[in-house]
Amino acid sequence: MLDVLTLDQLRIFVTVAESGSFRAGAARLSRVQSAVSHAIANLEAELGLALFDRAGHRPVLTAEGQALLANARDILLRVDALKARARGLGEGIELELSLTVDTLFPIDVVGAALAEMRAACPAVSIHLAVVPLGGPIMSLIEKRSMLAIVVGEDFRDPRIALEAIASVEQVAVVSAGHPLALRQAGGAVGLPDLADHLQIVLSDPTPLSRDRMFGVLSPQTCSVTSQDAKHAMILAGLGWGRLPFWQVARDLAEGRLVRLATGALGRNSQVAAEAYLAHRIDEPFGPAAAAFSQALKRQLGT
Structure with a gap:
C-alpha cells in the first residue's frame, strides 16, 4: 500500500542520498542514525524494492533508488511550494x-x-x-x-x-x-x-x-x-x-x-x-x- 508513504520518509531518503551516508544524513537532520536507517528500511519495504546497496563501506543508490530520487525531489519541491503559498496567503506585506x-x-x-x-x-x-x-x-x-x-x-x-x-x-x-x-x-x-x-x-x-x-x-x-x-x-x-x-x-x-x-x-x-x-x-x-x-x-x- 503506497498511500502509507510519508513526506518525512521522502525527506530522509533525499537527505541520505545527497549526504552520501546514513550517518551524514542523520547529522543533517539532527536525528539519531538508527532512526534514519529505520525510516529508509520502512520506505524500502513499502515500495517493495531496495533504494540503497549497503554492501560497501557507504550506502550507494541502486538503479531503482537513482530513478526514484528525482521523483522524491519533485514531490518535496511541490509540497514546499504549496506550503509557502499557503503561508503567503496568511501573511501581510x-x-x-x-x-x-x-x-x-x-x-x-x-x-x-x-x-x-x-x-x-x-x-x-x-x-x-x-x-x-x-x-x-x-x-x-x-x-x-x-x-x-x-x-x-x-x-x-x-x-x-x-x-x-x-x-x-x-x-x-x-x-x-x-x-x-x-x-x-x-x-x-x-x-x-x-x-x-x-x-x-x-x-x-x-x-x-x-x-x-x-x-x-x-x-x-x-x-x-x-x-x-x-x-x-x-x-x-x-x-x-x-x-x-x-x-x-x-x-x-x-x-x-x-x-x-x-x-x-x-x-x-x-x-x-x-x-x-x-x-x-x-x-x-x-x-x-x-x-x-x-x-x-x-x-x-x-
Whole structure:
C-alpha cells in the first residue's frame, strides 16, 4: 500500500542520498542514525524494492533508488511550494524587499520599478545587490534574496522559477585608440587578431561557473569583478570585450568606443541574451514583490 508513504520518509531518503551516508544524513537532520536507517528500511519495504546497496563501506543508490530520487525531489519541491503559498496567503506585506540584479541588466529600469513599488508600499525597505554571472541565482539558492534578475541561460536550478521579461543586447567593443580599432580600418578582424590582444572578462563571485569559460576567445585575459570596472578598462584601451548596449550606447555614438568588425562575435558584433525575473518556488511573491514585478514589466513594456 503506497498511500502509507510519508513526506518525512521522502525527506530522509533525499537527505541520505545527497549526504552520501546514513550517518551524514542523520547529522543533517539532527536525528539519531538508527532512526534514519529505520525510516529508509520502512520506505524500502513499502515500495517493495531496495533504494540503497549497503554492501560497501557507504550506502550507494541502486538503479531503482537513482530513478526514484528525482521523483522524491519533485514531490518535496511541490509540497514546499504549496506550503509557502499557503503561508503567503496568511501573511501581510513584507518588511523588506531583497533583490539581486545581474550586472548586464539596465539598473535605471530597476530603479524606476523600485520607485513605483515604494509608492504603493512605502513602509517596505529595500536591499539591492548587483553581481555578475552566477551571483543572482546563488543569492536565491542561499536565501539571501527574495527576487533576482538573471541574464542568460547558463545558470539554472530546479528550485528557482524563471519568467522571461526582456532581452539584453551585448556589443563587442574596443577603445577607439586600441590597435584592434586601427587594425579593422583596413578590414574585418578575425579570431587570431582577437587572440593577440587582452580580453577583459568578468569573474564569477560564486562556484557555479567553476571550470567553465563564457565567451573567452583570447588566451590573454584581465579578470574584473564588476561591469563598471570592465567598462572602464575597455575605455582606457587595456583590452576588448563585450558590454551591454545600454551601457555603451553613448560611448559608441560619441566615438570613444567602436564595435569590433568581426562576424565571430555576432552579427554587427552584437548578441542578445534573455533576462528573467527569478524567485524560489518555495518563496512566493508577497505584496511588495508582486508590486515590483508588475512595475518592472510596465517599465519594460511587457
